[in-house]
Amino acid sequence: MDERPTTVHAAERLAARRLASAFGLPAFQPGSVWLAGAGPGDPGLVTLLGLHAIAEADVIIHDALANEALLTLARPGAERLAAGKRCGRKSPRQADISRLLVARARRGERVLRLKGGDPFVFGRGGEEALALVEAGVPFRIIPGVTAGIGGLAYAGIPATHRDMNHTVTFITGHDAGGRLPELDWDALSRGAPLLVFYMALGHAGEIAARLIAAGRAPDEPAAILGHATLDAQACEITTLAKLDEAARKAVAPALIVVGRNVLLSASLDWLGALRDGKRLLTADQARLSDAS
Amino acid sequence: MDERPTTVHAAERLAARRLASAFGLPAFQPGSVWLAGAGPGDPGLVTLLGLHAIAEADVIIHDALANEALLTLARPGAERLAAGKRCGRKSPRQADISRLLVARARRGERVLRLKGGDPFVFGRGGEEALALVEAGVPFRIIPGVTAGIGGLAYAGIPATHRDMNHTVTFITGHDAGGRLPELDWDALSRGAPLLVFYMALGHAGEIAARLIAAGRAPDEPAAILGHATLDAQACEITTLAKLDEAARKAVAPALIVVGRNVLLSASLDWLGALRDGKRLLTADQARLSDAS
Numbered sequence: 048m049d050e051r052p053t054t055v056h057a058a059e060r061l062a063a064r065r066l067a068s069a070f071g072l073p074a075f076q077p078g079s080v081w082l083a084g085a086g087p088g089d090p091g092l093v094t095l096l097g098l099h100a101i102a103e104a105d106v107i108i109h110d111a112l113a114n115e116a117l118l119t120l121a122r123p124g125a126e127r128l129a130a131g132k133r134c135g136r137k138s139p140r141q142a143d144i145s146r147l148l149v150a151r152a153r154r155g156e157r158v159l160r161l162k163g164g165d166p167f168v169f170g171r172g173g174e175e176a177l178a179l180v181e182a183g184v185p186f187r188i189i190p191g192v193t194a195g196i197g198g199l200a201y202a203g204i205p206a207t208h209r210d211m212n213h214t215v216t217f218i219t220g221h222d223a224g225g226r227l228p229e230l231d232w233d234a235l236s237r238g239a240p241l242l243v244f245y246m247a248l249g250h251a252g253e254i255a256a257r258l259i260a261a262g263r264a265p266d267e268p269a270a271i272l273g274h275a276t277l278d279a280q281a282c283e284i285t286t287l288a289k290l291d292e293a294a295r296k297a298v299a300p301a302l303i304v305v306g307r308n309v310l311l312s313a314s315l316d317w318l319g320a321l322r323d324g325k326r327l328l329t330a331d332q333a334r335l336s337d338a339s
Numbered sequence: 340m341d342e343r344p345t346t347v348h349a350a351e352r353l354a355a356r357r358l359a360s361a362f363g364l365p366a367f368q369p370g371s372v373w374l375a376g377a378g379p380g381d382p383g384l385v386t387l388l389g390l391h392a393i394a395e396a397d398v399i400i401h402d403a404l405a406n407e408a409l410l411t412l413a414r415p416g417a418e419r420l421a422a423g424k425r426c427g428r429k430s431p432r433q434a435d436i437s438r439l440l441v442a443r444a445r446r447g448e449r450v451l452r453l454k455g456g457d458p459f460v461f462g463r464g465g466e467e468a469l470a471l472v473e474a475g476v477p478f479r480i481i482p483g484v485t486a487g488i489g490g491l492a493y494a495g496i497p498a499t500h501r502d503m504n505h506t507v508t509f510i511t512g513h514d515a516g517g518r519l520p521e522l523d524w525d526a527l528s529r530g531a532p533l534l535v536f537y538m539a540l541g542h543a544g545e546i547a548a549r550l551i552a553a554g555r556a557p558d559e560p561a562a563i564l565g566h567a568t569l570d571a572q573a574c575e576i577t578t579l580a581k582l583d584e585a586a587r588k589a590v591a592p593a594l595i596v597v598g599r600n601v602l603l604s605a606s607l608d609w610l611g612a613l614r615d616g617k618r619l620l621t622a623d624q625a626r627l628s629d630a631s
Contacts, residue, residue: 056361058357059357059358059361061354062353062354062355062357062358062361063354063358065350065351065354066351066354066355066358066390067383069348069351069354069411069412070382070383070408070409071382072382072383073613086386089388090362090363090364090387091359091362091364091386091387091388091391091481092386092387092388092481092482093386093387094378094383094384094385094386094387094484095382095383095384095385095386095387095390096381096383096384098358098387099383116362117362119361120361165484165488165489165492165498166492167488167491167492167497167498167499167500168488168498168499168507169499170499171501172497173497173499173500173501173603173607174500174501176497176607176609177603177606177607177621180606180607180619180620180621180624181621181623181624185609185612185613186609187609187613188492188493188495188607188609189383189384190384190484190488190489190492190493191484192386192457192482192483192484193488196457196459196460196482196485197457197482199459200457200458200459200480200482201480201482203480205459205464205465205468206457206459206460207459207460207461207462207465207509207511208459208465208466209463209465209466209515213510213511213514213520213521213522214508214509214510214511214522214527215460215508215509216506216507216508216509216530216531217499217506217507217508217509218505218506219499219505219506222505223501228505229505230505230506230530231529231530233526233529233530234525234526234527234528234529234530234531235506235526235530236526237523237525237526237530238508238522238523238525238526238527238529238530238531239508239526239530239531311465311469314469314472315465315468315469315472315480317468317477317478317479317480320477321365321477321479327472328472329469329472329473332472332473
């Protein structure tokens, strides 16, 4: 195979190929579909398999949420099709996307379906995978870092923390019809010390009201995390009682986080420290500092 | 900088550096600590930031769970220290690991703390990060693909699936003392359609008994997933009633998965299809096939 660089990003594609080969990654077979997660936004959070897939694909059918910078790694002749869904804009129906994946694979192409975050975490990857099974098209799933974990980490909010929570619960903020799904709020209130809602900005008020009605304290810490892991990341710390008001000022896409772990961000905002020179203090250090 | 390859893996390190540069990843500053997740096992599931960190670190303090193949990317002079915890083996205490991170950073080294999965998902990353804050050591968190998402995907079990679950709950199977943590089993039973337990093999019987006592059906599908995402991956499909028996035959580390999503693995076992030539069928196709 001729491996001489021929375009601006050829050297990066060769680098991805070199690493894929060193770690024994599978070849992207013509006529197959790879359903991959691109991670929450920071291109550094893409997986090596994800990079490999982008560099080898004949056609990339990607969501609006996937970081566009990653697509520069695609081959010069590779086709890129935007299939992302965003409120207010017309976007292909799920069935159309599944049909497209099947049709392109049957043409003998290497088909990459690239989604933001992880394809199986509120990403409808299961539906697309079942359509491939039904059509007899071979496929591979490439997990990605989900925003509910990676985004929280970038905001200094550990998804789990000793003595704070033994469970973490991820919840979608809207069902197929865009409504807040039917949930057992009493059970969530009692059994889920940390709740992470995806795509829930429009339902923030109802979420807060339901949780408070089910027994969570109005002054329980909450956060709205926008543009997670990107340069534009913004994390607004608030409380359940003030969540609706804070959500009205926030910009989608955003995560809503409810639970005591949110308080750790005061000490663990490492991105603020690196980016803005913020001085980090543990809770004990902060108390001493306030007292002096 | 002299970038000529000088050792067997120098070309791969250069490749990682080339990609890190192309995507504008941050420099690994001497005197800082990066707390990184290596993903669930398959080296293809490491992030680009994780690879970059391994290639640039002066010292790598890694868990037993991190894929050892990834460490071949380390610089020839880099020091590698195993700090992993495994049942039955003596391992450093958490406080000792934190002290080590601080001491090495203060020497001016680039210190990589590499954990399996994600550092903030039952990985005690928050404790180590707080120790760095207390000592005034700058740090960065590098999320990873957690086994509860990536491992399930490799077994053909979507962590979420439309019309099946709007929430997914991750639970640690043991607290700091190794016991099953205190949990509100009634709330979990009612509010968590899909439960994913980490490090819970030894408590499988108690988990099943608690869930059944709280109202979950004894014939509810469950899975025990060992060596997730590795060549040795083994997924045993069972039921809550038979979970304890299945767990006695399983080998740690393993995940326990409880919920209807487990049934999708019959159709979505893409790894079995690629690796063993297994023929995948949707549920409808399987019914037709059985009837004919």
